[in-house]
Amino acid sequence: MPELPEVETVVRSLEQHLAGLEITAVDLHMPKVIRHPRPEIFTEEIVGKQFLKKLGRRGKYILLNLTDGLTLVVHLRMTGRLVYCVAETPLEKHTHVVFHLNNGQHLRFTDIRQFGRMSLLPTNQVSEMSGIKDLGPEPLDTSFTREFLKKEFRRRRTRVKPLLLDQSFIAGLGNIYADEALFRAKVHPERLAAELSPREVAALHKSIVEVIAGGIKHRGTTFRDYVDGEGRSGSFQHHLKVYNREGLPCSNCGKSIERIKVGGRSSYYCPYCQKK
């Protein structure tokens, strides 16, 4: 389930391969993944364009910048993969889009669950795209300050876990990194955001930044589906303290990690270290 660190890793790994390459043809095996424009127009417009040196990311959205002022926006959702590979690589099952490149290689989009989507639009319209327009600050941006978190938490009437998953509040956190950040800050996922102490908010701010930076440093978390732009797994799963660790001992106190539903999502936490 690609979250900010996974998406950032994909972008960085693709950047070094795609710069300057031209898209010569597109095989569209699953037209519904193209959200905009209509599939036929999509192919027509993207063929002949080259990837720029600098690709981008906003929240969990991959921004593949192209010549002629266009950007290919890709969201991997749950099981999507965007991988650069030699053309001879056997077509993996669930390969929905193949971009042929002028060096004979491929950029392939595969997605078991078919939730992932892509759009082609003018670069200057990306920030206004639905899904991107309302994103909150990037956790690693200078705009994501302790004061921002304090101010926003104070006026929200919701529990802290769903708030961390709300992309219009902070961009890029998903279930894994939200649970890890809460554990490291010793905050119970069901606590009301407005009721956190200044000390807790400060700790949570710090732990969000640390856990996201740690995820990027270890090239993402791979449980099953996630790989980077070269098909390589990440290793942050070895550094997780609570996520997917139900019944295992807490690294801090030794008590058993528990799983509850908060806002309809699994939340892993330590009932001793993260008191309600």
Added chain:
DNA sequence: CCCGGCGCCTGAGGGC
């Protein structure tokens, strides 16, 4: 504003 629930999908894993 805020919440819960559904739909989209496939495959893994548990119970029997």
Added chain:
DNA sequence: TGCCCTCAGGCGCCGG
């Protein structure tokens, strides 16, 4: 070398 059911969770959408 089964079968059925639940669940995994990102996001858009809908209704209360």
